[in-house]
Amino acid sequence: xxxxxxxxxxxxxxxxxxxxxxxxxxxxxxxxxxxxxxxxxxxxxxxxxxxxxxxxxxxxxxxxxxxxxxxxxxxxxxxxxxxxxxxxxxxxxxxxxxxxxxxxxxxxxxxxxxxxxxxxxxxxxxxxxxxxxxxxxxxxxxxxxxxxxxxxxxxxxxxxxxxxxxxxxxxxxxxxxxxxxxxxxxxxxxxxxxxxxxxxxxxxxxxxxxxxxxxxxxxxxxxxxxxxxxxxxxxxxxxxxxxxxxxxxxxxxxxxxxxxxxxxxxxxxxxxxxxxxxxxxxxxxxxxxxxxxxxxxxxxxxxxxxxxxxxxxxxxxxxxxxxxxxxxxxxxxxxxxxxxxxxxxxxxxxxxxxxxxxxxxxxxxxxxxxxxxxxxxxxxxxx
Ligand SMILES: Cc1cc2nc3c(=O)[nH]c(=O)nc-3n(C[C@H](O)[C@H](O)[C@H](O)COP(=O)(O)O)c2cc1C
Numbered sequence: 202x203x204x205x206x207x208x209x210x211x212x213x214x215x216x217x218x219x220x221x222x223x224x225x226x227x228x229x230x231x232x233x234x235x236x237x238x239x240x241x242x243x244x245x246x247x248x249x250x251x252x253x254x255x256x257x258x259x260x261x262x263x264x265x266x267x268x269x270x271x272x273x274x275x276x277x278x279x280x281x282x283x284x285x286x287x288x289x290x291x292x293x294x295x296x297x298x299x300x301x302x303x304x305x306x307x308x309x310x311x312x313x314x315x316x317x318x319x320x321x322x323x324x325x326x327x328x329x330x331x332x333x334x335x336x337x338x339x340x341x342x343x344x345x346x347x348x349x350x351x352x353x354x355x356x357x358x359x360x361x362x363x364x365x366x367x368x369x370x371x372x373x374x375x376x377x378x379x380x381x382x383x384x385x386x387x388x389x390x391x392x393x394x395x396x397x398x399x400x401x402x403x404x405x406x407x408x409x410x411x412x413x414x415x416x417x418x419x420x421x422x423x424x425x426x427x428x429x430x431x432x433x434x435x436x437x438x439x440x441x442x443x444x445x446x447x448x449x450x451x452x453x454x455x456x457x458x459x460x461x462x463x464x465x466x467x468x469x470x471x472x473x474x475x476x477x478x479x480x481x482x483x484x485x486x487x488x489x490x491x492x493x494x495x496x497x498x499x500x501x502x503x504x505x506x507x508x509x510x511x512x513x514x515x516x517x518x519x520x521x522x523x524x525x526x527x528x529x530x531x532x533x534x535x536x537x538x539x540x541x542x543x544x545x546x547x548x549x550x551x552x553x554x555x556x557x558x559x560x561x562x563x564x565x566x567x568x569x570x571x572x573x574x575x576x577x578x579x580x581x582x583x584x
Contacts (some may be wrong), residue, residue, distance in 0.1 A: 205212070205397075207253070207397070207400060208277075208398060208402040209332050209400055210400075210401075210402055210556075211401060211402060211403070211405065213332075213367060213402035213405075214331065214332030214400065215304055215334070215401060215406050216263065216265040216266075216302065216303065216333060217266050217304040217306045217406055217408075217425075217459075217550070218406060218425070218459075219265060219581075220578055220581045221550075221580065221581055221582065222391055222544060222582045223543070223544040223548070223551065223579065224265035224266065224461070225259075225262070225265060225266075225540075225552075225553060226259075226264050226304070226414070226550060226552040226553065227259050227268065227553060227554065228269050228270070228463050228524070228552035228554050229268070229269065229270045230245065230256065230267065230269065231252055231269035231286050231292045232247060232269075232270055232272065232283045232286035232287075233246065233247040233275070233283060233285040233286055233440060234282040234283060235481065235554055235555075235558040236282065236523045236526060236556075236558075237523060237524075237554075237556045238276070238488040238492050238521045238524075239521055240278070240280050240487075240488060241481075241482040241556055242557075243557035243559075244344070244556065244557060245558040245559070247285050247287065252296070253296070253557060254284050255559060255562060256299055256300050256303065257300065257500040258562045258563065259300075259303050260302050261566065263302045263303065264304075265303065265550060265553065266304045266306055267296060267303050267304065267305055268306045268308070268552055269287070269292050269308055269532060270286075270308060271288075271309065271310050271339060272286055272343075273346040273348060273349055274346050276491040276495050277491055278488040278489070278492075278494065279488055279489060279490065279491075280491060281491065282488060287474065288488070289306075290307045290319075290322045291417065292307070293306060293307035293326050294325060294329055297329040297330035297333065297334070299459050300330075300454060302355055303332050303333065305333050305334055305335070306334075306335045306336070306337050307322070307323065307326060307336060307337065308435035310339055310341050311339070311340055311360070311363055311364045311367045312336060312340075312341055312347065312354070312360075312363070313350060313352065314476075316367045317370070317390070317393070317395070319373065319488060320370070320371040320395055323336050323371075323399065323405060324398070326397045327399040327405050328399070330400075331400060332399075332400035334399070334400075334405050334406070335405060335406040336371070336405055336406070336407050336423070337407075337408040338364060338407060338408070338409050340360040340361065340363075340364055340411065340416070342354070342499055342504045343498055344501065344503060345498065351427045356503070357503070358509055361411075361415050361419050363387045364419060365419070365423065366383075366385040366388050367387070368384065368407070369385075370383055370388060370390055370393065370531045372404055374393055374394075375391075375395065375398060375399055375403075375404040375405065375575055376403055376404055380392040380394050381393045391548055406425045407425050407426070408425065408426040408427070409424040409426075409427060409428070410427070412429070412430060413529060417429075417446065417449065418449070418453075420458070420496070421450040421453070421454055421456065421458055422450075422453075422454045424458065425458060425459065426458070426461055426549075427458045427459070427461070428460075428461050428462060429443065429460060429461075429462055430462065430525060430527075431462050431464075431546070431548075432527075436542065436545065439546040440545075441544050441546035442546075443548060445459070446458060446460045459549040460548055460549055461475055461548060461549055461552065462527060462548055462552070463525070463527070463550055463551065463552040463553070463554070464526045464528070464529050464551050464553055464554075465522055465523025465526035465527070465528050465553075465556070466530065466553055466554070466565065466569075467529070467556060468532065468536050468555075468564065468568075468569065469531075469532070470532065472531045472532060472535060475530045475531050475532070475535075482521075482556050483518060483521050483522050485507075487518075488521065489517060489521070492517035492518075492520040492521045495517075495520050496508065496513050496516050496517050496520065523556070524554070526554060527543070527551075534572065536569055537569060537572045537578075540578060541576060553565075
């Protein structure tokens with residue numbers, strides 16, 4: 202490959218690959234309601250000034266990953282959470298221009314974006330952000346939004362075969378100078394060409410958040426940032442859960458991955474106030490109809506998941522509280538303690554969200570972030 206003067210080693214430019222002990226991000230700031238499903242006053246109203254306000258708050262704290270969600274329609278109920286929202290590539294391009302430090306992510310559904318288009322759009326955002334860009338590859342599970350396009354979700358295994366072809370094409374376009382042909386089960390490329398190349402060398406960072414066993418393998422084999430859910434409060438269980446990703450990547454694919462998760466911050470001056478507030482927005486104001494729509498869709502036969510009926514209420518509650526994020530509830534000190542525990546189990550980074558996104562994040566920057574800095578979690582790790 203011809204060396205190109207504009208290209209930089211991605212470890213030097215993409216903050217998601219930096220060496221801070223605990224990296225931070227935001228989740229779903231491109232969608233109405235943010236991460237909650239609740240008729241809560243002060244939840245995110247999606248306007249461009251509001252989404253930029255959140256990105257700039259994150260930028261001031263040098264968050265490493267601003268992750269939007271690719272969503273094409275909402276989940277009904279009284280509040281239709283995630284209905285109105287900004288498309289992720291155009292969002293990321295605008296956010297890249299409005300920030301200076303933070304990593305900027307776009308999320309792409311394999312089935313909805315041709316790999317050449319996704320590779321080309323990603324390259325533009327990598328240039329705008331000067332190498333701060335990450336591509337989140339998602340296979341989709343939300344079949345009603347696929348039906349809106351007239352696209353059927355593939356069978357689960359085929360979704361991953363298709364994603365492997367898709368990502369192979371994207372990576373080749375980003376790296377190869379010679380035009381290439383590709384003949385797969387799902388794609389046929391003739392004379393594949395992409396110039397200019399992205400800023401990041403060998404190619405932009407890739408993220409995946411598949412949660413099935415097949416999804417874990419895909420992520421560990423092909424991606425750099427892998428996401429997992431933390432569902433237990435037991436340190437040993439969680440440590441083993443995170444370590445299993447590294448083991449799979451190292452022993453089966455001879456690769457290194459970084460493991461991230463997501464958490465919801467419910468903070469107040471006392472723990473009781475924080476718990477009361479949680480009860481208010483989840484149990485008094487929660488949009489349970491919308492949350493059950495999510496669980497029913499996720500649990501559909503085509504998604505090959507096993508969601509026992511008796512667990513579905515608890516899952517709906519987690520969706521209402523923060524789109525499944527690990528709950529961190531309490532005072533600023535307790536929030537920092539909770540983040541320290543997430544770091545201790547081996548997570549490289551955590552995406553955060555707040556029920557009242559803008560007010561919560563402002564309070565976090567003012568009260569909690571200085572405590573987090575004092576704790577050393579935002580220091581560069583040695584070595
Ligand atoms: C951090 C994170 C971001 C995600 N972003 C999206 C998204 O933007 N759009 C989407 O349809 N699914 C998204 N997902 C869902 C997963 O990418 C994945 O599609 C889902 O877990 C199903 O994969 P599986 O069949 O392997 O379990 C996200 C999940 C997580 C944890």
